[in-house]
Amino acid sequence: MEKGKGLARRWAVELPDASSSSPTVPDPPGFTRSAPDADDAAGARQRKDSETAWKAQKAWEVAQAPFKNLMMMGFMMWMAGSTVHLFSIGITFSALWQPLNAFRSVGKVFEPFKDPRVDTIAPKLLFTALNLAAMGLGVWKLNTLGLLPTNPSDWVSSLAPARMHLYRICDRAAKSQDIHWTVTDKQPLAFRSFTSFPPPFPWWPPSPPKPFTHHLRGPGRPPPTLLRVHSPLPPAAPAAAPVGRPPFGPCVPPVRRRHTITMPSNCAIVVAIAIFVVIILSASHAVTGARVGTMMIRQPSSVLMFREAPAFRNSPECGAADGDGRVDIAMTLDANYLRGTMAAVLSILQHTACPESVAFHFLTADADDHGLAAALRASFPFLDLRVYRFDPSRVRDRISRSVRQELDQPLNYARVYLADTLPPDVRRVTYLDSDVIVVDDVRTLASVDLAGHVVAAPEYCHANFSNYFTDAFWSHPALNGTFHGRRPCYFNTGVMVMDVDKWRAGGYTRRVEEWMAVQKRRRIYHLGSLPPFLLVFAGHIRAVDHRWNQHGLGGDNVEGRCRGLHPGPISLLHWSGKGKPWLRLDARRPCSVDYLWAPYDLYRYSSPVIDEW
Structure with a gap:
């Protein structure tokens, strides 16, 4: 028999055509398609x-x-x-x-x-x-x-002028007191009396009157004589009154009178408290904030709270600012991170040879962004900047809670929509977080060769990639199968170079949103906007030197403990994590790396502010 003969198929399976009129195969016992x-x-x-x-x-x-x-x-x-x-x-x-x-x-x-x-x-x-x-x-x-x-006493200036009344006091000791009583709105302050005692014998010459000053207000000094004051001065005084003694009529029996000291009206007190509250509210516009743990997050909203940065000019080697030499930088603009944004912009301009060729694009979720943009323009009058409104409702329903509340803010997801927000003339953009300091020429990072990739960023393949996703993800073959055929490595989305044209053409915004929808259903990660980027781009990015992202200086996402610098050269410092340098410096609990951020701080310390107790 020839080779290969006798190996023909002896059986075959014929599947029914779903379009034919043959009956559908029934489900096995115990199984329903709707289960x-x-x-x-x-x-x-x-x-x-x-x-x-x-x-x-x-x-x-x-x-x-x-x-x-x-x-x-x-x-x-x-x-x-x-x-x-x-x-x-x-x-x-x-x-x-x-x-x-x-x-x-x-x-x-x-x-x-x-x-x-x-x-x-x-x-x-x-x-x-x-x-x-x-x-x-x-x-x-x-x-x-x-x-x-x-x-x-707090309202003396608003009381009526003092009036002078003269009174005579008669008591059982047969002594007569002529009183000068100064009264202000029925509130006795003091009186001066001239006391004359009768002579012990008829032939004894009368003694001269002795003046006494009686203070009716003060601690432990009650005015009992007020109970015996009567007979005010008649309207017309006799002309023959001796000098230095007030003229009086005959002494009449004492009449007991009660004098009360009236307090200011309740209405005046309410008005004073209302004025005090208005002053406090107006002062709160200068520095407003929210407390996170034991530290205060400042929300600078005043233009005068930041110093003006020096003007930076291009060196002769730079080309035209609006030509091929332009560098587009994208950042988010938020009141809580405005202080960090100011420091980042200053570091970029200070360390680049062509500061006038750098164009900044800021995305903000605030409906009224004029105050933030005005603060930037006041500190950087020569800065080429554009502000874009990012609608939080576009992503709010797609966000699921993470390990830290700051990661769940809609503006943290604005980087996903950069290609949809920036104008068509922006073809490549460098995205930076607000908690970075650039100590090298940013043009080196912006001009990196993408080699056909959409995103370029420092890649860290030594990190445990499985920690960025939950067990539910790794136990589901259809989900973790997205990494088949590539070697996924961790990269930080706070420093990225993006090809905006390829992003738009590839529909990468929709791809990230699809993974966010899966997260809402199955809970496959815990770290905000980072894991969707890893699911789409991990293993498919252009690796950049690690010097361009010394990340993790803010500590972990829970406690924000201090961390040191990684070995090797440094071009960009990144305080990713819970701890932020401006918060730790204000709280007087800075880490050693925070002093590297302090020289770029433009915040104006006009007066000492107590931020925590």
């Missing part, structure tokens, strides 16, 4: 219920947070004492300023828990009530320090 769909629907409902319960629980935790601060503030007020000094004044004004700032940011505080199925009205009411109690505690402390105008 997987039912399981997915039940799982989705369970995830939604758990997410709703988590939001409700967190909303109540945030609402009860002012109570802890209230107890601590009360203890600090008790420790400060009732005397007026720097510490007691700082404690009191901090107790008043924190509730006022909380009232202004109630909506932002509860925005992460906004859900049709979560009732945030009751937590908001509790949050407001506790802050009102804290404000009342601060007002009470002001009163104990004597800083509230609740005494009559």
